[in-house]
Amino acid sequence: MKIVTIIGARPQIIKAAALSRAIQEHYADRVQEIIVHTGQHYDDNMSQVFFDELGIPHPDYNLHVGSASHGVQTARMIEGIEQILMDEKPDCIVLYGDTNSTLAGAVAASKIHVPVVHIEAGLRSFNKSMPEEINRIVCDHCSTLLFSPTKAGFDNLAREGFPVNNEGPYSIDNPKVFHCGDIMYDNSLHFSKVADHKSIILKQLGLEDKPFALATLHRDSNTDQPERLNAILEAFKELSKEITIVLPMHPRTRKKAADFHADNVIVIEPVSFLEMIQLEKHAQMILTDSGGVQKESYFFQKPCVILRPETEWVEIVETGAATLADADYGKILETSRHYLQQPPVKFPEIFGDGHAAKFILERMLDCLAP
Ligand code: UD1
Ligand code: UDP
Numbered sequence: 001m002k003i004v005t006i007i008g009a010r011p012q013i014i015k016a017a018a019l020s021r022a023i024q025e026h027y028a029d030r031v032q033e034i035i036v037h038t039g040q041h042y043d044d045n046m047s048q049v050f051f052d053e054l055g056i057p058h059p060d061y062n063l064h065v066g067s068a069s070h071g072v073q074t075a076r077m078i079e080g081i082e083q084i085l086m087d088e089k090p091d092c093i094v095l096y097g098d099t100n101s102t103l104a105g106a107v108a109a110s111k112i113h114v115p116v117v118h119i120e121a122g123l124r125s126f127n128k129s130m131p132e133e134i135n136r137i138v139c140d141h142c143s144t145l146l147f148s149p150t151k152a153g154f155d156n157l158a159r160e161g162f163p164v165n166n167e168g169p170y171s172i173d174n175p176k177v178f179h180c181g182d183i184m185y186d187n188s189l190h191f192s193k194v195a196d197h198k199s200i201i202l203k204q205l206g207l208e209d210k211p212f213a214l215a216t217l218h219r220d221s222n223t224d225q226p227e228r229l230n231a232i233l234e235a236f237k238e239l240s241k242e243i244t245i246v247l248p249m250h251p252r253t254r255k256k257a258a259d260f261h262a263d264n265v266i267v268i269e270p271v272s273f274l275e276m277i278q279l280e281k282h283a284q285m286i287l288t289d290s291g292g293v294q295k296e297s298y299f300f301q302k303p304c305v306i307l308r309p310e311t312e313w314v315e316i317v318e319t320g321a322a323t324l325a326d327a328d329y330g331k332i333l334e335t336s337r338h339y340l341q342q343p344p345v346k347f348p349e350i351f352g353d354g355h356a357a358k359f360i361l362e363r364m365l366d367c368l369a370p
Helices: 012-025 048-054 070-088 102-110 131-141 151-159 185-198 226-239 251-256 275-281 291-299 314-319 329-341 356-368
Strands: 002-007 030-035 090-097 116-119 145-150 176-179 214-216 244-248 267-268 285-288 303-307 322-324
Touching: 002 012, 002 070, 002 102, 012 030, 012 048, 012 090, 012 185, 012 291, 012 356, 048 275, 070 102, 090 102, 102 116, 116 131, 116 356, 145 151, 145 356, 151 176, 151 314, 176 356, 185 275, 185 291, 185 356, 214 275, 226 244, 226 251, 226 329, 244 275, 244 329, 251 322, 275 291, 285 291, 285 329, 291 303, 291 314, 291 322, 303 329, 314 322
Parallel strands: 002 030, 002 090, 090 116, 116 145, 145 176, 214 244, 214 285, 244 267, 285 303, 303 322
Antiparallel strands: none
């Protein structure tokens, strides 16, 4: 089976590591993977570092689309991906998550009848002002195989009319939905074992014996609305009087908050995945608007203050391990103080057994191999 994998943004590069590893470990003789990097993310610390660190094969193609408006960026990707699909003639295209690279892959492939496999299908924030929500919905409805990491994702698809007990052969008009667990859980388990030996970030930041909170911030609804960005950063500043905050800053946020400074907030460049895992494992608490980081805080059993009004990872909030604080100065402080005093203790298994990638490959071979 020949597959074309599309990656482009940081979280997709990391996610792809799980499937590439499972191919190398179990199916090297049955699956040929062609990797296409759209070039959506291009700084070394947003892209190359993950190839160097996570053992992902070097991309076969890089479209170098770079940054642009949604329309321009997505259009450039569609054009490049379509040509590659026509040249490579794969059995399917594999798409991750909800970025513009995902959307471009879904549109390009479905129009020329290449089956779409969507990993991280079914997630919904029910907030269509998020670009990611549009990307998720379009991609799911162009897909032949949909792999949902959570029960909530599976149920969302059933509610949208996807069949749940259908038989093959599967196609865009007879798609198959699987609830399979989260490949990022696979990755976190796998790389957690090496992060503590290989990463020295705690030492570098002087945090080996010091409690700290970890924060990330990049959602356009936060960075591009000055009053929201200001409320969140002011809350960080106030909270840092009680606990050190480490803030690896996304380039999008850096452009809007270049002069942000607070004595006990350590602002650093984006870190590698092993460094991120080490920070997550040793933090007292995590504050974030990232989808991936919300889940990782749960994997590593840390309380999470979500800097958004809603989340597609609803189960995490339902367990009490995370709270939606939005960009609300008071709520961020109140929730953080509560979690620092009373960290949650229950983290029931929501994200599968750490073998989602193998499950996905087996189903892909069953359903789509020639
Ligand atoms: C994108 C995804 C988002 C995902 C995030 C992961 C879309 C619509 N959004 O958001 O879902 O959570 O990636 O990080 O696809 N920039 C750089 N260097 C880079 C990349 C970006 O400086 O290597 C800057 C540019 O100024 C760019 C801005 O960041 O305009 C935003 O980048 P873009 O890829 O458009 O969106 P993200 O906010 O990164
Ligand atoms: N991440 C990283 N370095 C950083 C910040 C995040 O390696 O400085 C990882 C993080 O551990 C997670 C992924 O990037 O696996 C999440 O990506 P991001 O927050 O950019 O996007 P989202 O998940 O919100 O789409």
